[in-house]
Amino acid sequence: MNSQDGNENLQRQALTEHLKELRSCLIISFVAVFIGFCLSYTVIRPIGTWFFKPLIDVLPEGTSLIFTSYQEGFFFI
Numbered sequence: 001m002n003s004q005d006g007n008e009n010l011q012r013q014a015l016t017e018h019l020k021e022l023r024s025c026l027i028i029s030f031v032a033v034f035i036g037f038c039l040s041y042t043v044i045r046p047i048g049t050w051f052f053k054p055l056i057d058v059l060p061e062g063t064s065l066i067f068t069s070y071q072e073g074f075f076f077i
Contacts, residue, residue, distance in 0.1 A: 052065060
């Protein structure tokens with residue numbers, strides 16, 4: 001199939017067909033993002049524990065990490 005055939009196919013489609021195709025692509029994209037979010041949410045605690053373990057190991061006894069905002073966890077150096 002050459003590019004001219006592809007252009008003719010696009011020109012023959014009605015606007016509603018284009019919108020239906022866009023809608024299906026958007027739905028698939030949103031479902032994929034939702035599944036990715038759910039999977040990443042299930043493993044965030046083990047990743048965070050692994051990430052902060054070296055810092056927690058050198059803290060004095062009886063102390064803990066305290067972050068007052070989300071980004072502070074990445075600026076502990």
